[in-house]
Amino acid sequence: MSYRGTQSEASQSLSNTNIDHGTFLELILLISKFDPILKSHLDHVTKNAPKNSSNDDECKKVGRGSFIMKRIIAEEVKESEMYSIQIDTTQDIKVEDQCSIIIQNVNDSVNERLIGVSNVISSTGKSMFELVSNILMENGIDIKYCIGSATxxxxxxxxxxxxxxxxxxxxxxxxxxxxxxxxxxNLVMIDATSKTMECTIFFGLLNSCAVFIKDSYKRMNLWKEIGTETNRRLVNANDTRWWSKDAAVRSIFGRFGSPGGNQNDEGLYGILVTTLKHISSSHSIKNDIKCNARSLMKHLLSYKTVITAQLYLRLFEHTTPLSKYLQTNGMDILKSQRMVNTTIKDLETICRDFKEVKKAADNFLVWANKKSDELETNEVIVNGFLSEDSVRKRKRKRMFDEILEDQPFDDPEEKFKINVHNHVIDTVIMTLKERFSKYESLFADFSILDPKNFKDTDQTISHKAFERLSHLIMRFDSNATANSLRLEFFDFKSKWPKLCQKVPSDYNIDYENDSDQSDNDMSDLQLNKQSCKKT
Known part of the structure; x- marks a missing residue:
């Protein structure tokens, strides 16, 4: 809810009921009519407000406060000498692209602060660089001391x-x-879900089903009536919501190899087909709506749709846990890289295991047809791919001296295996390697500085790790050689158990033992005095 109104949000004008104070303040004024304490507070504020204050004065105060805060941030950044930046853009309510710039630096503590928000005129790489450098320059921060950027x-x-x-x-x-x-x-999964026509059609079908059901209260009421035992809804598969594609597939088809599962994991496939069946056969619904329902149901009953769903359910079993961990707070960068490598190895193991996907699709057919009998839908899925013999095969024109000839796939199952199953999984493996391998060694080097990993480091640690770190730091500190970093690291590691100890919240003193100890100390002191006198 917006706090500011148009031009009349100053406290001295609250008593004037003829002007617009903005949504928030108008609600406060409305509530004050029924709350005497709030009414008393508003009267006090209005009475003691400066009479000559204006909207421009309030804006100037905010501007001065912003200037002081930015100056303090800039001074702290200069103190730490090096810093990193994080930038991201988003559209506001006016459909204008706004770029937020966050600056991170380390002094006595790790600081992460917003240094500016600016309207983006052009989103090219050069324009974004000029925008960021101008904001840093306005605050007196030298861009040459930036050691990292996150985008x-x-x-x-x-x-x-x-x-x-x-x-x-x-x-x-x-x-x-x-x-x-x-x-x-998420970019990897976008590639994997848009590489082939079958994949594009499949996720378009999931979105169309979700939108079709939610688009009318009558269809929603029919959905609730048929699915009386569940309150679950269909999920839209969206590129920007990273979990949505997995959730969209699971909401309809359940889990890989076990569509029944428990009540929370059971696929809504039977309920969806039954709902579409009722809509397509209803006499009170328009013909174009019934046609759409029939078309969606026809695609859902296709064996190709079922086996494509099982392919992605198996794929999401490996990528979704990784995605959830990569979004956790306090993530271990070394562990995240190891999880990526493990995911790649797991996908390489199953990349040609098409039999398991087909077996899961066949099990789903048994469950779906049984569910259809329970719901009296009378719609069944044909087991196997439809024959393509009736489709005229396209012949490629050959040159007169051409010897080799493309061998088209006559078997539709083999065609799906090569063109969809293998292609999708190979795309995921390839893009994972391309996108995540660039800084693998650097992350491993930085991970040794994490106290959680101290127990796994010893004197045998590679000297190259300190050489790479030294190369990054030398321009700020000429004494940060690889040997000095190594000695400083192991010195700090040896002292860490003492440094990380917490101060006890209370002290339990045994006064009896303490008094005995004090008497012993006094007797020893007396003996020392006597011996001194003799000497």
Whole structure:
């Protein structure tokens, strides 16, 4: 809810009921009519408000406060000498692209603060670099001390020749551009769900079903009537909601190999088909709606749809846990990279295991047809791919001296296996390797500085790790050689058990033992005095 009104949000004008004070203040004034304490407070504020204050004065106060805060942030950044930035853009309610710039630095503590928000006129890599550098310059922060930047994986940010990272590296050599790992994984899944026509059609079908049911209260009422035992809804598969594609497939088809499961995991496939069947056969519904329902139901009853769903359910079993971990707070960068590598190995193991996917699809057919009998839908899924013999095969024109000839797949199952199953999983494996392998060694080097990993490091640690870290730090501290970093690291590691100890909240003193100890100390002191006198 917006706090500010149009021009009349100042406290001295609250008593004037003829002007608009904005949604928030108008609600406060309304509630004050029934709350004497709030009414008393507003009267006090209005009475003691400066009479000559105006909206411009309030804006000036806010502006001065913002200037002071930015100056303090800039001074702290200069103190720490090096810093990193994080930028991201989003559209506001006016459909204007706003870029937020966050700056991170380390003094006595780790600081992460918003330094500016600016309207984006052009989203090219060069324009974004100029926008960021201008804001840093306005606050007196030198861009050459920027050692790292974090952005999303868009091409205007990570482009090799015209990307934001390239221009920032020219201004600050050695800076490290890091992508959001969760966003990278989402880009991988976007590639995997849009590589083939079958995949595009499948996720378009899921979205169409969800929108079709939710688009009318009559259809929603029919959905609730048929699915009386569940309150679950269909989920839209969205590129920007990273969990939505997995949730969209599971909401209809259940889990891989076990569509029944428990009540919370059971697929809504039977309820969806039954709902579409009732809509397509109802006399009180328009013909175009019935036609759409019939078309959606026809695609859902296709064996190709079922086996495509099982392919993605199996794929999401490996990628969804990784995605959830990459979005956790306090994530271990080394562990995240190991999880990525483990996911790649697991996918390489199943990349040609099409038999398991087909077996899961056949099990789903048994469950779905049984569910159809329970709901009296009388719609069944045909087991197996439809024959394509009736479709005229396309012949490619050959040159007169051409010897080899393309061998088209006559078997539709083999065609799906090669063109969809293998293609999708190979795409995921390839893009995971491309997007996550760039800074694997750097993450491993930085992970040794995490106290949680101290127990796994010893004197045999590679000297190259300190050499790479020294190369990044030398331009700020000429004494930060690989040997000095190594000695400082092991010295700090040996002292860490003492440094991390907490101060006890209370002290339990045994006064009896303490008094005995004090008497013993006094007797020893007397003996020492006597011996001194004798000498």
């Amino acid at each position: 999303d994986g868009a091409s205007n940010m990570q482009g090799q020749y015209q990307g934001f990272s390239k221009f920032l590296s020219d201004a600050s050599p050695g800076q490290i551009h890091v992508w959001c790992h969760a966003h990278l994984l």
